[in-house]
Amino acid sequence: MTFWLTALLVWIAAGARVGRVLVKPATTARVAIVIAVAAVALACTAAIPDVGLAIDNLLPAGLPPGLLSEGVVVGAWLLFVTATSVVASAAWPVVSRRNLRQIAWGIYGAGALTVLAALFWTSTAGWVVIAAAGAFVVVTGLRNLSWTALGRGIAVYITGTATVVVLAVAQVRRGLTGVAGAEAGQPGWAWPVWQAAALLIAFGAVWIVVEMWVRARLLLRRVRVLHRVLVKRFPEVVQEETGTATQLKASDRVAQIMDALYLQSGGGVEIATAGEPPAAVAARAQRVARWVRHPLGPSRVDARWIAPPEGMSPRGWVQAIAQAFDAEPEPASSTEVSVR
Template identity: 35%
Template sequence: MTGLTWVIAALCAAAVGARLGRLTIRPPSLARSSVAVAAIAMTAAAAVRTPTVAVVISPNDGSLATRVFIGCWVVVSAATALIAAAAWPRVSRRTLTIATVLIPLAAIADLIAITVTDNIAVGSWFIVAVGVFALVVGLRYIAWNPLGRAIAGYLAGLLVVVAILLANPSSTDPTNPWWAIAIIILSLACCSVMIESWFSASAVLRQTSALWNTLLASHPELVEADYQSTVTVLKADDRVSQILDGLYLHAGAGLVPMGNIDTELSPQARAQTIAGWLRGPEGTPVESDLLTTPPGLSDRRWVRMIASEYDRAASTTT
């Protein structure tokens, strides 16, 4: 149990740090702020379920700790309801503004009801209702991309919470392993986008190393001496920009027009042509339009494609 507690603590800390960090680098929106609130409230719930904290809150029978635990999940649910309302396409701006006021007020009223009645069923049904609403709204946003996978994970964790409370709305044991599973899934969902971004950026830096070193050897001005990114994601973005700039400079910066290059080639064929050109004799001119990112591809994906063909060309020649 101690090991699991530390795992939950680490994941919750990562979730809160990731969501607060997201707010510092992106303009705050209702959805981003609500996810951060949900992560913080979930971390509080995770703390309350640990025996040490539970004994401090409720040294006698543990009922107060259970009510505080459910209260934390009410806050998580209220934040989740705001996220779902913001994502629901049928909600107008005016309706969303009203919901932004009413949903927190409903959560506060629910917390007061739990306190006055000493009954967690009021909070349980609020959590279940919000969970079902979020599941209905969120299913359409599940997709095979970082955000879609994060939404799928969040909904999976929410589904576990709803199932636990539906099994017994009037009484729950915070130390139930299913609560731990729900917290772990939700924590991973809250920080999965940032985790995937880090792994993707690391892959870009690793895959483009040979291509970048070649261009940097010919054009050392690509790297500014007074600016070096230390964050992996930003470093990868800088690497992509530097490679695109380096390719343009290597092609003569558009000063050597060529009329015999077919720019209607497929992206893969263009990447192979560029790799062959880079591996060819120094100073061979190439049409700069060939280097531009093809429609439908991001700059990062285009650069990775060129780097892959560049490495493949090296292994072929050797």
């Protein structure tokens, strides 16, 4: 059952990457990621005992059991490291966008020759190439790690790739020492580790998509009350949302809140009594939130206070205001105060 579940999850990740290519420009790197994840899904599918047995039944009787299914698995992992090497090549400074496509075709050509060699000669040669190319991918990934959504996705992806490298080295050792492979229809060597590596690669490939969706959902939840109050005062800021996707909706809400704050501040009029905004983000957000909650109160805010602090994005600034707004007590009267 775990074989089928792993294959299903990896195929879902491959479908998610296909969807991303359809909504964004199909660059060489994005297409290579789709190929890489689809290759992992193919390897997981061919490793399913029932599927492997069905593949081997395509060969004439009398041939060694597991020959064709093993070749498919090795070829799929070769396709994975080949496509991932294309993505890794794009991260090196010596490779420009202009020559990346030519380099990619060269890598794909070398990968195709290796797949043929693994199928018609020996699978050990394929595992050697998988280990070497995987090591190149891991080294490149380690050079580009950062605490960002992309960096975290790379970390998960190269963790799975490093696991594949270790397993490929073990397969080479088994091949050189003459250890017999698994019987047809039986789980291969260290299959739980292979499944874990495949899931890590699939999860790393879609990490940025999942994280951005989760962050957008959290943003929508945090700014819900602030957005409702400001849109009720200034309904004109809601013209037409750019889409129904969660990320686009979150961006629309941030823009609408910033527009409403700007309108309530007087549309760019500088108020002398407002003073200079402090450098502390928390104190500044608290002042703006108090002013939104009590627009006719003693607090005065102008466009200088509305603008995001230096080094802070509008999204982060709106979240800070929304957090302070939720902590601000309600006015004594429940009647909405007009600021027109």
